[in-house]
Amino acid sequence: MQTHLLFFYCYIGLSLVFSEGAQTLLNDELSTLISIKSSLIDPLDYLKDWQMPSKAVENGSTHCNWTGVWCNSRGLVEKLDLSNMNLSGSVSDNMQGLHSLSSLNICCNGFASSLPKSLSNLTSLKSIDVSQNNFIGSFPTGLGSASGLTLVNASSNNFSGLLPEDLGNATSLETLDLRGSFLEGSIPASFLNLQKLKFLGLSGNNFTGKIPRELGKLSSLETIILGYNDFEGEIPAELGNLIKLQYLDLAVGRPLPINLGRKSPLQWLDVSSNSLSGEIPPGLCDSGNLTKLILFNNSFSGPIPIGLSTCKSLVRVRMQNNHISGTIPVGLGYIPILQRLELANNNLTGQIPEDIALSTSLSFIDVSSNHLESSLPYNILSIPNLQSFIASNNNLDGNIPDQLQDCSSLSLLDLSNNHISGKIPESIASCEKLVNLNLRNNQLTGEIPKAISTMPTLAILDLSNNSLIGQIPENFGSSPALEMVNLSFNKLEGPVPSNGMLMTMNPNDLMGNAGLCGGILPPCSQNYAAPKGQLQKMHIKHIIIGFIIGISTIFFLGIAFFTGRWLYRRWYLCNSFFEDLFKQSNELWPWRLVAFQRVSFTSSDILACIKESNIIGMGGTGVVYKAEIHRPHVVVAVKKLWRSGSDIENGDDLLGEVNLLGRLRHRNIVRVLGYIHNETDIMMAYDEKTDIYSFGVVLLELLTGKMPLDPSFGESIDIVEWFQRKIRKNRPLDEALDPSIAGECKHVQEEMLLVLQIALLCTAKLPRDRPSMRDIITMLGEAKPRRKSICHNGVNNGRKEKPIFSTSPIIGLL
Numbered sequence: 122m123q124t125h126l127l128f129f130y131c132y133i134g135l136s137l138v139f140s141e142g143a144q145t146l147l148n149d150e151l152s153t154l155i156s157i158k159s160s161l162i163d164p165l166d167y168l169k170d171w172q173m174p175s176k177a178v179e180n181g182s183t184h185c186n187w188t189g190v191w192c193n194s195r196g197l198v199e200k201l202d203l204s205n206m207n208l209s210g211s212v213s214d215n216m217q218g219l220h221s222l223s224s225l226n227i228c229c230n231g232f233a234s235s236l237p238k239s240l241s242n243l244t245s246l247k248s249i250d251v252s253q254n255n256f257i258g259s260f261p262t263g264l265g266s267a268s269g270l271t272l273v274n275a276s277s278n279n280f281s282g283l284l285p286e287d288l289g290n291a292t293s294l295e296t297l298d299l300r301g302s303f304l305e306g307s308i309p310a311s312f313l314n315l316q317k318l319k320f321l322g323l324s325g326n327n328f329t330g331k332i333p334r335e336l337g338k339l340s341s342l343e344t345i346i347l348g349y350n351d352f353e354g355e356i357p358a359e360l361g362n363l364i365k366l367q368y369l370d371l372a373v374g375r376p377l378p379i380n381l382g383r384k385s386p387l388q389w390l391d392v393s394s395n396s397l398s399g400e401i402p403p404g405l406c407d408s409g410n411l412t413k414l415i416l417f418n419n420s421f422s423g424p425i426p427i428g429l430s431t432c433k434s435l436v437r438v439r440m441q442n443n444h445i446s447g448t449i450p451v452g453l454g455y456i457p458i459l460q461r462l463e464l465a466n467n468n469l470t471g472q473i474p475e476d477i478a479l480s481t482s483l484s485f486i487d488v489s490s491n492h493l494e495s496s497l498p499y500n501i502l503s504i505p506n507l508q509s510f511i512a513s514n515n516n517l518d519g520n521i522p523d524q525l526q527d528c529s530s531l532s533l534l535d536l537s538n539n540h541i542s543g544k545i546p547e548s549i550a551s552c553e554k555l556v557n558l559n560l561r562n563n564q565l566t567g568e569i570p571k572a573i574s575t576m577p578t579l580a581i582l583d584l585s586n587n588s589l590i591g592q593i594p595e596n597f598g599s600s601p602a603l604e605m606v607n608l609s610f611n612k613l614e615g616p617v618p619s620n621g622m623l624m625t626m627n628p629n630d631l632m633g634n635a636g637l638c639g640g641i642l643p644p645c646s647q648n649y650a651a652p653k654g655q656l657q658k659m660h661i662k663h664i665i666i667g668f669i670i671g672i673s674t675i676f677f678l679g680i681a682f683f684t685g686r687w688l689y690r691r692w693y694l695c696n697s698f699f700e701d702l703f704k705q706s707n708e709l710w711p712w713r714l715v716a717f718q719r720v721s722f723t724s725s726d727i728l729a730c731i732k733e734s735n736i737i738g739m740g741g742t743g744v745v746y747k748a749e750i751h752r753p754h755v756v757v758a759v760k761k762l763w764r765s766g767s768d769i770e771n772g773d774d775l776l777g778e779v780n781l782l783g784r785l786r787h788r789n790i791v792r793v794l795g796y797i798h799n800e801t802d803i804m805m806a807y808d809e810k811t812d813i814y815s816f817g818v819v820l821l822e823l824l825t826g827k828m829p830l831d832p833s834f835g836e837s838i839d840i841v842e843w844f845q846r847k848i849r850k851n852r853p854l855d856e857a858l859d860p861s862i863a864g865e866c867k868h869v870q871e872e873m874l875l876v877l878q879i880a881l882l883c884t885a886k887l888p889r890d891r892p893s894m895r896d897i898i899t900m901l902g903e904a905k906p907r908r909k910s911i912c913h914n915g916v917n918n919g920r921k922e923k924p925i926f927s928t929s930p931i932i933g934l935l
């Protein structure tokens with residue numbers, strides 16, 4: 122009896138203690154949250170509902186209802202999501218009081234403190250995301266004891282010190298993203314326990330030492346991103362054993378593992394801009410999955426592996442700037458989806474294989490600066506989608522292919538510095554989209570085809586240093602789009618026509634033609650031998666032509682005036698002109714995607730989202746669509762702008778893109794400035810903040826005429842840093858502008874200065890200081906010039922003031 126009684130009392134006592142304990146625990150969590158809040162700076166008051174409740178309301182789980190707080194069924198906090206709230210201050214040590222916390226997300230805030238060590242007491246953690254802050258100090262050790270930990274994302278911070286070794290104990294870990302901090306030391310041996318790891322991102326730190334060969338045993342790895350560190354030594358051959366590897370981005374070592382790709386379904390290999398040498402591994406496409414092979418700017422030697430000409434999955438091959446030798450393998454033309462073939466600046470010999478001309482997919486071919494010889498395949502310029510063909514600086518001979526009737530997309534043809542002979546085929550004029558034709562330094566003979574002057578988009582024509590004869594065609598100067606022409610060092614003769622751009626061009630571009638005279642050159646001498654009898658005929662012809670030109674000028678001026686007035690009204694008053702134009706031209710101007718940095722989606726992903734229901738904005742700058750891409754999940758704004766024929770292709774990376782821009786600078790000034798005025802077809806997919814920086818770099822490059830890593834800046838100074846220094850030294854900004862764009866034209870300079878300011882905002886160091894794309898578009902809109910096309914400010918120093926918008930569809934419409 123006594124024992125029973127005792128037992129009974131005990132029972133009551135215990136249960137009292139227990140229920141009290143549970144209540145205290147809940148209250149503890151509430152006050153823990155309150156104390157966490159007290160160490161935060163919350164300028165936008167996101168956490169305003171984190172308040173001590175009045176006794177009447179409080180029933181133990183009030184806090185489960187707070188912003189960013191989720192509780193489990195027992196009323197304990199299991200998830201805290203305080204991402205994107207512009208929070209700063211510090212993360213409280215009291216966080217460790219949330220014993221059941223399994224998911225902590227404080228990404229994308231402004232924390233600039235250190236992360237407390239006590240986080241290691243959160244042993245229930247499964248996922249921790251502290252990315253995109255400015256956290257300093259070391260990444261806390263001890264998280265490895267959270268045995269259920271699957272995700273650690275600490276990318277884009279200012280962490281320093283070593284990688285915590287104990288993370289190797291978190292054997293459930295699938296994602297480890299520590300990209301973009303100042304971490305140093307080597308990859309700890311303990312990481313070799315991470316058998317479930319799929320994503321390893323360590324790029325953009327100060328890691329050193331060798332890449333451990335045991336990484337090749339982490340058989341779940343799908344993505345390895347280690348670039349932009351100071352790793353040394355070889356790339357371990359064992360990486361070739363990773364059967365799930367899909368994405369490899371390294372920046373280290375000398376040769377690539379020779380069996381890379383043999384066992385793994387490698388889809389994307391980017392090792393550009395390293396110091397890699399040795400041969401290209403022959404088995405990269407053995408599993409038939411390789412789409413992008415990006416090897417440019419290395420020291421690869423040896424031949425292009427035969428295996429690539431049978432790799433049906435290839436979309437891009439970018440191998441420029443290496444020491445690759447041998448011939449271009451036969452069969453690349455049979456790859457059904459190959460779009461880009463970039464082999465420039467290598468040691469290739471032999472001829473361009475005939476089969477390349479049979480491709481139906483290639484849009485960009487660059488084989489310049491090699492030792493290629495013999496003649497071009499006769500039908501190479503008829504590849505249906507070919508936009509750019511660059512074969513300059515080789516030993517090519519033979520004639521220019523005459524099969525030009527079908528060059529429907531060609532916009533750039535560069536055959537300069539070869540031994541090409543024969544005539545310029547008259548049929549070149551059927552290349553309706555040709556913008557840039559460069560045939561300089563060849564052995565061309567015959568006359569300049571008259572039809573060249575009718576080409577609707579031809580803007581740049583370089584025929585210098587050939588053996589062309591005859592006269593400059595009469596209507597040459599009035600070619601619709603011509604901006605730059607160089608005819609120097611030929612055997613041309615006769616009077617230079619006095620019309621259009623032939624009156625404003627630089628006389629140097631005509632020099633070296635002993636027989637030319639008149640026009641902008643010194644007048645023809647009296648006894649210039651216009652063959653007898655012809656003189657009078659010519660006189661009559663001139664009168665007739667003059668009459669016709671006069672009448673048509675009046676006629677066109679009339680039309681231009683009315684069309685202009687109509688356009689002006691629609692554009693300024695209704696702002697719907699572009700909507701209409703867009704509707705009409707939807708089919709006419711093909712889509713093209715320009716990515717200013719590596720993006721994780723393809724143009725077809727984007728195109729699938731381009732439909733009326735996704736329109737989120739429309740106006741002066743074009744139509745903006747929302748594009749939601751599911752794997753990986755990203756939301757981007759896509760803008761459709763005007764005009765077609767861009768040479769910029771889906772870029773793999775900024776540098777590659779910028780190289781391309783550098784080469785086509787002249788045209789792209791037109792385009793990027795055109796972008797400002799809504800008149801290009803450049804479609805940009807942007808991912809707020811990250812792409813904005815790259816966009817700013819491109820703007821800087823175009824405005825200053827410098828390359829991003831121009832040697833004149835000095836060691837390891839890029840264009841952004843160079844510019845920041847100018848500003849710190851209070852240098853006038855306009856001295857940095859490229860004088861060849863604006864010349865003395867004040868309006869253009871003014872506009873360029875405005876755009877320069879925008880570029881500076883875009884390249885702010887901290888992502889959060891960069892403007893949003895929406896702001897950029899507004900600012901670009903405000904950087905409107907006062908003139909629409911040619912600048913008239915009375916300066917005529919022989920320099921042609923470039924009609925920056927002369928190729929715009931609007932001018933075309935007039």
Ligand SMILES: *[C@@H]1O[C@H](CO)[C@@H](O)[C@H](O)[C@H]1NC(C)=O
Nearest residue numbers: 178179180181182183195196
């Ligand atoms: C507290 O009250 C809310 C409704 O006000 C209810 O949903 C919740 O279950 C209650 N919690 C407890 C522990 O009683």
Ligand SMILES: *[C@@H]1O[C@H](CO)[C@@H](O)[C@H](O)[C@H]1NC(C)=O
Nearest residue numbers: 178180182183184185186187
């Ligand atoms: C939770 O919040 C909602 C509105 O935010 C409110 O209507 C509800 O009463 C709250 N519940 C508790 C238990 O505080």
Ligand SMILES: *[C@@H]1O[C@H](CO)[C@@H](O)[C@H](O)[C@H]1NC(C)=O
Nearest residue numbers: 164165206207208209231889
């Ligand atoms: C976010 O916080 C920073 C300072 O940390 C501040 O400069 C910025 O204006 C804030 N953003 C907003 C939208 O308030």
Ligand SMILES: *[C@@H]1O[C@H](CO)[C@@H](O)[C@H](O)[C@H]1NC(C)=O
Nearest residue numbers: 233234255256257278279886
């Ligand atoms: C983080 O690093 C950036 C880049 O070096 C620097 O500008 C910034 O001041 C750093 N922030 C902190 C809080 O250390």
Ligand SMILES: *[C@@H]1O[C@H](CO)[C@@H](O)[C@H](O)[C@H]1NC(C)=O
Nearest residue numbers: 217237238239240241242263
């Ligand atoms: C973890 O919690 C224990 C017990 O509360 C405490 O003694 C220890 O200091 C905590 N660890 C850290 C790193 O704060």
Ligand SMILES: *[C@@H]1O[C@H](CO)[C@@H](O)[C@H](O)[C@H]1NC(C)=O
Nearest residue numbers: 228252253274276296298320
């Ligand atoms: C880590 O977070 C950043 C930004 O917060 C994000 O861009 C990145 O994709 C995340 N990493 C992984 C592997 O999901």
Ligand SMILES: *[C@@H]1O[C@H](CO)[C@@H](O)[C@H](O)[C@H]1NC(C)=O
Nearest residue numbers: 265285286287288289290311
């Ligand atoms: C990993 O866990 C084991 C056992 O719990 C422990 O002995 C070891 O110290 C841990 N390793 C690290 C690097 O913390």
Ligand SMILES: *[C@@H]1O[C@H](CO)[C@@H](O)[C@H](O)[C@H]1NC(C)=O
Nearest residue numbers: 281282303304305326327328
């Ligand atoms: C880390 O790398 C940056 C840039 O490469 C360099 O400026 C810095 O000195 C390095 N820090 C350490 C600790 O090595």
Ligand SMILES: *[C@@H]1O[C@H](CO)[C@@H](O)[C@H](O)[C@H]1NC(C)=O
Nearest residue numbers: 394395396418419776780830
């Ligand atoms: C090429 O790679 C070297 C390092 O090997 C790098 O310094 C250089 O900037 C790269 N150039 C381009 C244009 O990518």
Ligand SMILES: *[C@@H]1O[C@H](CO)[C@@H](O)[C@H](O)[C@H]1NC(C)=O
Nearest residue numbers: 365367386387388408409410
């Ligand atoms: C690789 O290609 C094969 C056959 O083309 C396909 O079955 C497989 O799913 C691909 N693997 C990946 C990871 O895409």
Ligand SMILES: *[C@@H]1O[C@H](CO)[C@@H](O)[C@H](O)[C@H]1NC(C)=O
Nearest residue numbers: 422444445446447468469470
């Ligand atoms: C180019 O290839 C030839 C042999 O075909 C070789 O003699 C030469 O050294 C190579 N040049 C370079 C720069 O690799």
Ligand SMILES: *[C@@H]1O[C@H](CO)[C@@H](O)[C@H](O)[C@H]1NC(C)=O
Nearest residue numbers: 539562563564585586587610
């Ligand atoms: C013109 O071409 C010849 C070879 O065809 C070359 O030797 C010469 O340097 C070139 N001249 C100029 C000015 O480019």
